[in-house]
Amino acid sequence: DAGVIQSPRHEVTEMGQEVTLRCKPISGHNSLFWYRQTMMRGLELLIYFNNNVPIDDSGMPEDRFSAKMPNASFSTLKIQPSEPRDSAVYFCASSSQRTDTQYFGPGTRLTVL
């Protein structure tokens, strides 16, 4: 099993640009989670999906952030426009059911200049 796949692994962009992070969950998993990790705030849950439907987006910081899951094998997290304070490592995780063990991807390190 390839595990959770995230791309890109590193992204450097300039303030104001649009950033799209991608995630492929483990095949057969029904739940997908997006997290953000910073030194100041630690690991925070941004949003999660169950059966491709967003269940809880209360962790999304503001309207500049949006997430989609068009099908069971793909999700995106978009930031538009990006700001330096969005610099962080973004993790995607999936689980077979909502309350099961979560399997994390390797993360995308985003730097906004």
Place this chain on the structure above:
Amino acid sequence: DAKTTQPNSMESNEEEPVHLPCNHSTISGTDYIHWYRQLPSQGPEYVIHGLTSNVNNRMASLAIAEDRKSSTLILHRATLRDAAVYYCILRDNTDKLIFGTGTRLQVFP
């Protein structure tokens, strides 16, 4: 969400047992105790979880106090690859994992 308290850091020598404590005095009856760890430059990974009884798996053991207000993750023989941040998380029958600051474990050869 019920809160957990862990030491910021701990140290161990290679091949020695490590006991990582976690206090959760406000735990509710339906909260499971989960442990995840995060190796350097990687995403978190599941270690073990339990409700009331002690649990063992290939990675570690989980000892849960009788009153469930504390628990201990036990690594029986630490290796250099066990150096990581270990998170103790209380989780009821919901979707969310709420990560705290965890314990940074250093393992010395």
